[in-house]
């Protein structure tokens with residue numbers, strides 16, 4: 378029986394309840410033994426959510442973390458890979474600007490944050506690790522190339538699918554650029570036009586690396602047609618790959634969000650706090666998914682933060698607390714139950730991104 382068939386036969390509510398059980402009370406951060414390797418494809422089933430995350434300070438146990446933010450930024454450079462000083466900044470300055478925002482999130486009950494700036498948008502894991510350590514908030518960083526609109530560094534554009542796969546696997550298993558910090562997921566991107574050959578090369582390499590390591594893939598994908606195409610390609614590589622549709626709120630046709638949820642895609646609404654006038658629309662989409670039995674597919678985040686090198690004080694930053702301070706209250710007022718909110722904000726990110734420990 379395939380996983381899809383199991384899902385079809387099992388009442389969705391029951392799956393949702395099973396998902397809520399491991400969401401333990403918020404406790405101490407538990408760093409686990411770094412020598413335990415993470416699992417490969419056989420363990421990477423779409424509904425797995427036990428195990429660990431390779432955070433920048435070391436692996437942490439994927440349970441009892443409280444609210445997890447699946448899509449944020451601490452340090453991002455959108456000037457393009459050939460800009461002078463690309464991806465670099467004064468570390469102390471980044472800590473001074475960003476630490477308070479992470480501390481504020483931690484104090485509200487955030488236990489883990491996924492930093493979504495991959496190769497091509499100025500990834501700097503040493504700086505992110507420093508901010509994470511200073512703030513006492515675990516952060517997970519990605520491998521993968523942001524392949525759209527000329528963001529991809531020339532060296533990665535030139536690499537073959539095999540070479541890219543090897544790079545992603547190395548960053549997931551051994552660490553990034555000699556830092557010893559392991560990537561915890563694979564971040565890629567598409568534009569609104571049909572997938573380019575370059576975007577597809579990065580996608581296929583991401584799929585092969587995901588299959589080998591059990592890592593999830595998160596893709597900046599503004600239109601559902603591209604999400605569908607990406608999912609079809611990944612299914613042809615390995616049906617067990619977990620795929621997170623980043624910026625799903627950009628698609629106005631909510632039928633497509635449900636349709637992709639039936640394929641076990643994670644539907645991420647990640648612009649919370651940018652335009653509170655849209656909250657009602659997002660809440661309606663969440664309620665439709667819950668009613669249809671796909672609450673276990675929903676992810677919520679802010680896409681906030683953004684220290685941008687090259688700008689005074691790194692530009693103007695946005696905090697990570699709108700979900701907890703405002704949006705959850707709106708969900709409750711709209712009738713969404715506490716258990717569903719905990720599933721969405723605490724358990725679903727573990728299910729989406731969690732690695733299983735090797736036996």
Ligand SMILES: [Zn+2]
Nearest residue numbers: 448450493680
């Ligand atoms: Zn983002």
